Amino acid sequence: MKHxxxxxxxxxxxxxxxxxxxxxxxxxxxxxxxxENTGCKVEFKTVxxxxxxxxxxxxxxxxxxxxxxxxxxxPEIDIVVELIGGIHPAYEIIMESIKHGKHIVTAxxxxxxxxxxxxxxxxxxxxxxxxxxxxxxxxxxxIQSLHEGLAGNRILGISGILNGTTNYILTLMSQxxxxxxFAVKRxxxxxxxxxxxxxxxxxxxxxxxxxxxxxxxxxSWVKLANIYIEGIEDIELQDIHFAESFGYKxxxxxxxxxxxxxxxxxxxxxxxxxxxxxxxIHYEDxxxxxxSDHCGKVxxxxxxxxxxxxxxAVMADIISIAKDIVGAVSGRTHxxxxxxxxxxxxxxxxxxxxxxxxxxxxxxxxxxxxxANVLGRYKVSIASVYQKEPLVKLRRGVPIILLTHKTRExxxxxxxxxxxxxDVVLKPPVYIKVYS
Numbered sequence: 001m002k003h004x005x006x007x008x009x010x011x012x013x014x015x016x017x018x019x020x021x022x023x024x025x026x027x028x029x030x031x032x033x034x035x036e037n038t039g040c041k042v043e044f045k046t047v048x049x050x051x052x053x054x055x056x057x058x059x060x061x062x063x064x065x066x067x068x069x070x071x072x073x074x075p076e077i078d079i080v081v082e083l084i085g086g087i088h089p090a091y092e093i094i095m096e097s098i099k100h101g102k103h104i105v106t107a108x109x110x111x112x113x114x115x116x117x118x119x120x121x122x123x124x125x126x127x128x129x130x131x132x133x134x135x136x137x138x139x140x141x142x143i144q145s146l147h148e149g150l151a152g153n154r155i156l157g158i159s160g161i162l163n164g165t166t167n168y169i170l171t172l173m174s175q176x177x178x179x180x181x182f183a184v185k186r187x188x189x190x191x192x193x194x195x196x197x198x199x200x201x202x203x204x205x206x207x208x209x210x211x212x213x214x215x216x217x218x219x220s221w222v223k224l225a226n227i228y229i230e231g232i233e234d235i236e237l238q239d240i241h242f243a244e245s246f247g248y249k250x251x252x253x254x255x256x257x258x259x260x261x262x263x264x265x266x267x268x269x270x271x272x273x274x275x276x277x278x279x280x281i282h283y284e285d286x287x288x289x290x291x292s293d294h295c296g297k298v299x300x301x302x303x304x305x306x307x308x309x310x311x312x313a314v315m316a317d318i319i320s321i322a323k324d325i326v327g328a329v330s331g332r333t334h335x336x337x338x339x340x341x342x343x344x345x346x347x348x349x350x351x352x353x354x355x356x357x358x359x360x361x362x363x364x365x366x367x368x369x370x371x372a373n374v375l376g377r378y379k380v381s382i383a384s385v386y387q388k389e390p391l392v393k394l395r396r397g398v399p400i401i402l403l404t405h406k407t408r409e410x411x412x413x414x415x416x417x418x419x420x421x422x423d424v425v426l427k428p429p430v431y432i433k434v435y436s
Contacts (some may be wrong), residue, residue, distance in 0.1 A: 012046045012071035081106070112135055134317070358401050362398075
């Protein structure tokens with residue numbers, strides 16, 4: 001390809017971790033295709049990392065610095081790619097880069113979900129673009145699908161497996177009948193999980209991604225405080241076993257629902273029917289369902305984690321911005337039109353659903369009747385009962401498993417608060433929502 005009269009778009013990369021290094025390798029290998037798709041030369045003018053030893057790993061010849069301010073303030077750089085993760089100094093890098101006339105590409109879900117309003121108000125004020133495809137589900141083009149493919153639709157719901165680590169843990173527990181602790185140890189030994197997986201297993205990572213998708217889909221910042229969040233730290237093998245005996249798999253899902261003019265958002269464990277697509281997503285794969293008023297349900301499945309899938313999404317964003325720069329339209333239209341409008345968000349307690357309940361009780365007649373009596377007083381109707389020998393023999397107590405008909409979650413919680421005080425119940429009840 002001849003570059004004689006082609007414009008050059010200059011990129012500054014901050015952060016040479018797994019994704020940053022994969023991005024440079026992808027660029028090095030596919031540079032010709034990238035420039036054919038872009039219609040210009042793409043040049044990584046400067047790369048930055050606080051660890052000077054990273055310079056030896058670079059697959060391309062470029063300027064290396066340890067001070068990100070050199071990248072931020074360089075007047076020749078058109079696009080700053082922020083890949084350091086965390087909130088600080090990533091937030092400062094993004095904001096200062098915008099103010100210095102740069103477009104932004106980021107994979108940082110935490111900084112976006114926590115600062116959606118400030119970032120996009122500033123980007124729009126300075127007529128700069130902030131692209132963030134890699135912030136949700138790595139190589140799956142879900143942001144593009146929402147922003148472009150379904151742009152003419154009203155989004156009615158978003159559901160998905162958005163965290164590969166938790167899905168890997170639940171897959172191991174299901175397939176190998178191992179404990180949560182053993183599954184965590186195994187994926188650490190395989191190098192799949194970070195040393196600290198708290199953000200993953202607590203549901204925070206999934207909530208950040210749900211916040212981003214929902215904010216984009218509903219044109220209003222959905223804060224983390226608006227999302228009910230639970231993780232998988234308390235998952236027990238017996239619940240996975242019992243759920244499967246009912247025809248379900250347990251998955252951690254992010255779920256955004258629209259009911260009329262009301263919205264609710266939740267990240268939690270769900271019992272997913274075994275014939276549902278989410279039940280058949282294993283290991284680190286992600287899957288996202290987008291439900292819209294005219295296109296119906298669109299399901300995206302793919303690699304939701306990993307250096308090269310994320311790098312693929314980052315490069316796609318670089319190409320999109322570079323095309324706009326070449327066409328002299330970059331920043332003229334706002335990529336995200338931030339509006340400080342407020343959605344009518346209802347508490348998850350005021351929504352309805354079906355639930356799986358597990359009680360550990362004394363082994364004597366009449367126990368089920370006592371539990372059913374309390375549930376009945378709070379209008380929680382029982383759909384089915386499972387009462388057999390436990391998966392693991394307990395010194396004291398036997399499990400009673402119930403599935404409920406649709407019920408208000410607030411009513412169920414009130415009933416469970418009463419039930420756990422019964423003298424026949426030995427441990428706090430477990431409840432998990434059924435996905436529908």
